[in-house]
Amino acid sequence: MNNFLMNQLRRHDLVPIVLLWLAAATPLAVAKDPPVDSDSADASVVGSAPLSYSRDIRPILSENCFACHGFDKSAREADLRLDIRQGAVDDGEVIEAGASGSSTLIERITSADPDERMPPAESGHDLSAEQIQKLRRWIDEGAVYETHWAFVAPSRDSALSQTPDVKGQIANPIDRLVQARLADIGVEQSPPAGVDTLIRRVSLDLIGLPPSVAEIAAFETASAIDSDAAYSALVDRLLSSDHYGERWGRWWLDQARYADSHGYSVDGARRIWLFRDWVIKALNDDMPFDQFTIEQLAGDLLPDATDWQKVATGFHRNTQINQEGGIDREQFRIDSVVDRVGTTGTVWLGLTVGCAQCHDHKFDPLTQKDFYQLFAFLNNQDEPSLTVFPNGVDGDELKAQQKRLQSEQQAIIERTADQVSGWESSLDDTAKKALSAATSKALAIDAKKRKTNQRWDLLKGSGILVDGPVGDSVDAAEMIDQQLSSLSTELSKGVSTMVLADRSTPRETKILIKGDFTRPSDIVQPGTPTVLHQLQAEAELATRLDLARWIVSPENPLTARVISNRIWQQYFGRGLVETDNDFGLQGTSPTHPQLLDWLAIELQQSGWSLKDLHRKIVSSRTYRQSSKVRQDLTDVDPLNIYLGRQNRLRLDAEIVRDVGLVASGLFSPKFGGPPVYPPIPAGVMTLGQQRKTWTASRGDDRYRRGLYTFVYRATPPPSLNVFDAPDGLASCTQRLRSNTPLQALTLLNDLSFFEFAQALRVIIDQEGLEIAFQRCTSRRPTADELALLKTLDPLNAARALLNLDETINRE
């Protein structure tokens, strides 16, 4: 190795890692909002209540100290760790509990000597006077450490579930908990949203489609009589609609990184839509979330696994496959397993497990070994395709029948082989001309190279088969032909999909130094992170099934919280834990910890029913309140963290399309099946390495819901991409909501949206502007609005309606 490389390496080793991991957020690059607890934390400094480690101290230490004095042993400086009491108080002796004045920690963070002062200047970190004051007080109060909240099982106050008997009191615990926090900041919740806003909101949220004009009218009538009963009936109707599975299926498919191509540069098409249909159906059936989890992670390992349970394992086949020439396949196989580990951590545990691929986690108690133990669960698979047949059809039996017939056919061919060759050599040119096309074709092929079907054609054309029902007869041959043909028709109804299957001999898993697959070191066995509950394995070598059961174990403090939070996030645009995919020490604390725990426990106690959780949330007053911006609220809670109102949210990309389809009356409610090809602008598919064909679907398939559109990962459909549809490259747990000129161009000029406008124009002509307006926004226009629209011709009025901000938002 030359000097230069040596220098590079040395320099690299000396990099102050703290700097790299904790770049101070500059105003320029701030992408997150200030910590939500800052107000209450400030209050607690001056107040008399003792400080809480989790709320007040840990964020300070995590942000400023843990990178060098935390969990990662290899990055630890001075052999000192501050993330546990043992390290700070007993081993390191830098904290003297109850005596900040004689604690080295305080001495170092307040030192005037730049060589002594912590954190070091080059880290870019600096403690404020207020932070130092908090640390002092916390030490004086005894330096009590607490386990990170997310690693402690959820708990709840039993009083919460008692239903008050007096009408008018707040029955729903969600509302009680939200209103308690609002009372702290001295504001009240907003009034309920109007009837039309409400039916539009809950329809879009539960089924991803706007209500019809008739449904709005019926709801208005019913609400006038008994608003609660009408709303409850509406929610029931929506939850039992098959469209529910499509709307929430897409939510899950985002997390599953589902798309219809292999990704990377070649990005060939793949077939895995049965997995998409599996997700939609499972949600429509309200499959308990624990079972939903187990089947996706390890459906193939269940006793007597059905094909349908195996289809579910497509979850982890949604990784990319590199079809480029000259690659090292093992490298990309490893990459896909790494993705599976990271995705499992993100989706179910809300932990950034992927951070431990190259080194121990800097902030969370996850070692690199933990990562590779999880890796070992997911390293033992082959990646086959499975052909699934329609209900009641036994594909294996069909294949066995086919095989039997084929061997029967072969036997006849062999028995008559000599006769056929004798016949063949007897043929003169005239006789040859009289033969059928199939026979002539077979005859033209060299005798040694003929395939079974050609020999069969020849035999049939030779006249050697005898008439009659027995022996090598014409009837027998016809029977075989007929049966083979009907079998092949039946077999062609099978749909192939990508699944997981365990290898008979497991691969050995080794820790990869710095995550580099060319640098394997110690062997590890399948196992789960030690910071969490114990793994129960059935056999000595734990399997994926054990992992799946471990994830949905009642002892797991994370999964029910993570899922409840992610569902909450869909309804309010922000989770109770804002970092929905990071419940670790660097994540944000829950704004309403009790509420989060209540939801998590309800989810588990309802037998993991997602529909039940949806019903509880959408039934709350918190969900049903108006989303209008209120100045009094904005003054104290500008980001609406405490939910003094609903949030107005831009619809997801697919639903922007769906609303256009429904409003214009073109919508095709067809369910499931192969992905479809709505029109896209010419030339889009030539952008990648390989040009793809995209023949626009005709008939119903042209007007299917956005979630059925074929998605090439490297060249995604522009009208979905422009509205932030995820690309299927990594698990997406929270969509961005951008607002751009290209979105405007799409709604104004895109061929599909123009088709919608043309159809809506017919509705304007036939039913009037008011109805068209209502189909787009679910409300009646004001006189002013109608007057504005009437300045346009009907086609442009239709375009205006489809372009309204209100049409692509839910309020």
Place this chain on the structure above:
Amino acid sequence: MTQNKRNREMSSVALQESTRRHFFSQCSTGVGSIALASLLADRRLGAEPIAPTTNPLEPKVAHFPAKAKNVIFLFMAGGPSQLETFDYKPKLNELSGQPIPQSFIEGKRFAFMGSSHRTDLLGFRPKFKQCGQDGTWVSDYLPHTGKIVDDLSIVKTCSTDLFNHAPAKLFMNTGTGLFGRPSLGAWTTYGLGSECDNLPGFVVLQSGPRGPRGGAMHWTSGVLPTTYQGVPLRNQGDPILNLSTPGSISEVQQRQLVDTIRDLNLKRLVETGDQEISTRINAYEMAYRMQTSAPELMDTADESQATMDAYGIKDANESSYARNCLLARRLVQRGVRFVQLYHTNWDHHGGANENLETHLPAICKEIDKSTAALIQDLKQSGLLDETLVIWGGEFGRTPMGEVRKSTGRNHHIDAFTMWFAGGGMKPGTVYGETDEFGFAPVDKGCHVRDIHATILHQLGLDHEKLSVRFQGLDVRLTGVEKAHVLQDIIA
């Protein structure tokens, strides 16, 4: 988000004032501005402040004073050979056909290891000439580039981590081989916004027989909002997707439509107080302006014949690298922040349509004249001072030959050449030296992340501060490993 935060800190009086100012300044060009003004003077506004129109691409203040305002990245997709262009290694011709000493390749991995990879050195065909004031070696495949060598900062010791096309291209664009991370152009517009209010801030142009491997991932905004993603300007059909008005809708109708949408949206803004609506109003105005400004950009009729000749554009409507170079100049002239040109195919393995004998000289000829013309044109118009031009591919080629149908070279990641011009770089410099075969750096190495750090630095951005939080990590263009600004090539 930053904008939002800043807004919250403004007093409500200032908010109202800025709302008015903003609407008037942004929308005064439109036919409907009078109607808009009267709507704004409407009842509610005085009583209840509305958040100002937010444009996520509004110009932002850099971390420190910038040397460059704009970037033109000439991406030579496929991996151009440094050994036939800028890295002159006579020893290769002396030892051509002999195996490269084992010490060079011990423990190394290459693409096509199991098939066409070879370990014998291969000589080069072009003649090298010493060009410019300092006698910099440039091959005679690039005679025009040779003439502008005094304007260039040539870096001979670039290295990357990945040896397959798509991952390596991603690495050059996003600092990682993973799909779905923000690209250089997206980081730039995220950091600096855009000074152009009628074209996107980040524009991509393509030429050559096929698109770059990896497609739209190379100009993705990744984990940043799609506001920042690159917009391909197409040579066929609409230059920007959905740019032209559909059906037989006239321009007047389209303007009336956009005005009506704005008026209706404004009513909803007043009704709901949701400032995202004002962002959308702004987006429609920009979209409408783009409908005029993008075709105007593409129409080069106002360029002189002398300019067309200098760039080597034979037909004003042809889709070519030459025309894309001219468009790049027109784009930065209009204030577009980041322009990226892709030209394929530089993947000279020795197979059909990709050998060193004929195809490499041919593609060099395709780009040479126009590239030099672009630099000279920018220089003459004074734009070069504020525009950083970058030339290079995702990796280089091995000193060892590859034998397929004819001769070629395999992918090589340890040393390859890129050059920079303008934008505060030091002209007429050569940075770094490679060994006798051009296999690896012997002096002043330069990793892709150093290149990224340097580009951001010229734009006034600190690569360690420009970040976004994603899945528990502060994602940065330069990643977690230390990156260095190449001070030696900065003026």
